Amino acid sequence: MSLRRKPNPNRNHPLFCPYCAGEVLFPNEETEFAWLCADCTRVFEVKYHGQDDPVTRPAAAKSTSQALKESLARHGHQLPEGGDTQQ
Numbered sequence: 412m413s414l415r416r417k418p419n420p421n422r423n424h425p426l427f428c429p430y431c432a433g434e435v436l437f438p439n440e441e442t443e444f445a446w447l448c449a450d451c452t453r454v455f456e457v458k459y460h461g462q463d464d465p466v467t468r469p470a471a472a473k474s475t476s477q478a479l480k481e482s483l484a485r486h487g488h489q490l491p492e493g494g495d496t497q498q
């Protein structure tokens with residue numbers, strides 16, 4: 412797992428208490444990530460660590476001209492010899 416950034420307490424804050432589903436939440440001084448639920452008085456922490464690396468990475472995207480050449484060839488068209496799609 413490689414994360415691009417450290418977890419940030421100002422991102423992805425909870426909208427509901429995970430224990431009672433209460434919606435009245437306040438930041439709590441316990442930690443930077445702590446929240447106090449006004450309904451059940453629980454203090455909990457939600458921390459978004461980031462995204463894990465994918466199992467397999469998708470192939471790199473083709474350039475526009477390469478994709479156009481392949482598309483034209485697939486449909487039976489051919490660019491003129493040495494044909495470049497850019498002008």
Ligand SMILES: [Zn+2]
Nearest residue numbers: 428431448451
């Ligand atoms: Zn609650």
